Amino acid sequence: MTDAVIVGGGLAGLAAAVAVARAGLDTIHLVPKGPPDRRTSALMLPSVEYLQSAGLVTEPASIGHPLTQIRIIDMTPRLIRAPETLFDSAEIGLSAFGWNFPNVKLAEAFEAARSGLPRLRTIETTLDDLSIGDDSSTLKLGNGETLTAALVVGADGKKSRVRESAGFRARENGFTQAALVCDLGLERPIGGASIEFHYENGPFTLVPAGGNRANLVWIDERDTLKAVQEGSKEQMAALFREKSQRLFGAIELLTPAHMFLLSTLSVDIAGKDGVVLVGESAHAFPPIGAQGLNLGLRDVADLAASLAATDLGQPGFARRVSEDYARRRAGDLARTGVVVDTLFRSLLADFLPAQAMRAGGLWALKLLPPLRKAAFDVGMGVR
DSSP states (O other): OEEEEEEOOSHHHHHHHHHHHHTTOOEEEEOOOOOOOOOEEEEEHHHHHHHHHTTSOSOGGGTOEEEOEEEEEEOOOOSSOOOOEEEEGGGGTOSOSEEEEEHHHHHHHHHHHHHTOTTEEEEOOOEEEEEEOSSOEEEEETTSOEEEEEEEEEOOOTTOHHHHHTTOOEEEEEEEEEEEEEEEEESSOOTTEEEEEEETTEEEEEEEOSTTEEEEEEEEEHHHHHHHHTSOHHHHHHHHHHHTTTTTOSEEEOSOOEEEEEEEEEESOSEETTEEEOGGGTEEOOSSTTOHHHHHHHHHHHHHHHHHTSOTTSTTHHHHHHHHHHHHHHHHHHHHHHHHHHHHHHHHOOOHHHHHHHHHHHHHHHHOHHHHHHHHHHHHTOO
16 A cells, blocks of 8 residues: 555646655656647746745746736727736736746656655556545556555546546536647747737737747637648748737747647535545636646645645545645635636627626726736736
8 A cells, every 4th residue: 555646647747746755655656658748838926936846846947938928909809899908027026927838848847856756656557447445545557556545636637537436526618619729930029928819719829938939829719720720831820920910020830730629627626535636637727817737736735735734644644635635725726717717708708798898807907006916916826
């Protein structure tokens, strides 16, 4: 029997494995084989500070690019349009809101932190089944092995086997929209500004990636994006130039364009019976407001806090950890879910009063300093 098993090889799973092993538990990390994650993650300052305090990233500038501004431009043809809005980190005395990191670079940094932990062992396999007992759980692995563990951490994504086997109730809602992502080369750089062009079917967002590079995240109807993806590189580059209002001159595709389907997922509670859920096993949102991995890292930070607050030498410690973790995460998960879902649906709303409320909200954010400060805190995940 081992103290803890972490299931899932993504960034949230890697961070959780390091946190659990550093808490002093004998830990096994189940990592299924898969391709590298070529996406990027915009991590806000509290998340970056956690990565540094946890020893997962030493110097953000060595692997990422600072995000100093967020610019929102309403390109919808609607009767009531929102004003162009600029948020600058200098307004709140910060050099940057956060950093934009390639996920591959983050994974390499997390792997380096994991490699030096003597109480952490990695097995390259999947989870086939999970059975919950009174004081421990039994895990049947894809390689034929069976493990028994006191604490189980599910970090195995939207289709989480841990969540399903442990009986967590999840709510999932799919959208007709998808996200198209790729890396672009720009004739004119965007500096440290993340620029969101809001169209009627979703935002077309350019995130700074250093020099003349930018990461594109474009949300639109699935059929629209599929047709774009099937075009030539030259056709895509020309379309991207038009969608970005020709602000950055000629555009070049630096990587293939990949499309991801969008959905939301949430759970009633994030921990029970010696099992906790982190990352997309507990929550998933459209890529609006840069909340995905930020929320997952707050999961891991609260898991570390629950471990620190519990006597891990006492029988039944895993159930106490899971109950404490569920209490810590409840408010943040509920609040973030409402904010992201409301924001995403407001972007797509054809209902005139909803458009008026969104436009009025952006005018208020533009003109009222206290409201701008509150928006900064929410967007950055300040608790």
